Amino acid sequence: MLAVVAQLGLIIYFGALIGVLTKAPWVYPYSWHPICMGLYGFVATEGILLLQPNVKGKQRALSRTVHGSLLSLALVSAVIGFWAVYENKDRLGKVHFHTNHAYLGCAAVFVFALQVLFGLSVAYAPKALYRKIGQARITRIHRVAGYISILLVWGTLWLAVVTNWVNRNFNQEWIFYLGLGMVAVGLVGQVNPSRLYLTRKSSSVTP
Template identity: 85%
Template sequence: MLAVVAQLGLFIYFGTLTGVLTKAPWVYPYSWHPIFMGLYGFVATEGILLLQPSETGKQRALSRTVHGVLLSLSFVCAIIGFWAIYDNKDRKKKEHFTSNHALLGCAAVFVFALQVLFGLSIAYAPKALYRRIGQARITRIHRVAGYISIALLWGTLWLAVVTNWVKRNFNQEWIFYLGMGMLAVGLVGQITPSRLYLTRKRKSVAVSAP
């Protein structure tokens, strides 16, 4: 049920963003910024939601592969979106990183880049590289970093709702907030202490017969 709520929230937010994009006038290269940053947010969130259900057996390997592909694709979208707004500022002779939206967005992309590179190294680097750290600890670090990364991403998307571009082309911001609220409930509700490795598995103790 929580997964369905999260998916509905995701489609409400990005469906609304798509409507704003079709209404807004095309401005090169700025218009590429909301398009590709929107794709970055959508695909990255889907990549996180994909791993929320408990997987077993063959499903686990497949979901991790799709997870890696989606997050790598979303990183490419983030780079294109970053280039669009940076080039747009240069063309207009404006200063970079002057708003909270820009600063948080820059932090989100940077942390996301580290997370993607770390995930790829876990998947494809020699296993001996992380042998001393231990698989359980590596998984915990990657998972917690993923939650931090997605929080930064959605913080940026929240600040995007109050930008002048959105206000000029859309006056029903509450729809964005509805989508974000549903996603927050659906996603956070699935984060359990066991998924964060905050609880330890109980070890069974064999009792010898008297």
């Protein structure tokens, strides 16, 4: 049920964003910023939701592969979106990083990049590299970092609602907040505190 609430919240938030994009005039390269950052937030959230059920065996392996692919796609979108807004400010001679949205967005992309690179290295690097840490502890570190990362992503998306671009082209901000609230309830409600401890309590812990 909570997963359905989160999915509906995603549809509401990003449906409203699509509405803004269709109404706003096209400005190159800036217009690529909300498009790519919207894709980044949507795909990253789907990647997190995918691993909320505690599945096992072949289904777990498939879920982890899709999870990594989705988050890699989200990172590529984030980098392009970051480039778009940076290039646009350079073109207009504006100051970089002078709003809370910019500060939090930069932190979100940085933490997300570290999280994705760490996950890929755990999946594809030689197993001996992380043997001393232990699979259970690595899984929990990755999971906690993932929740922190998605919190930063959605904090940035929340601040995006009050940007000048949204205010000029959309006057129903409550729709964004409704979507944000539903995603928050759907994500937080599925967090199992027992899966967040960073110390290994038993060998039965699975990713």
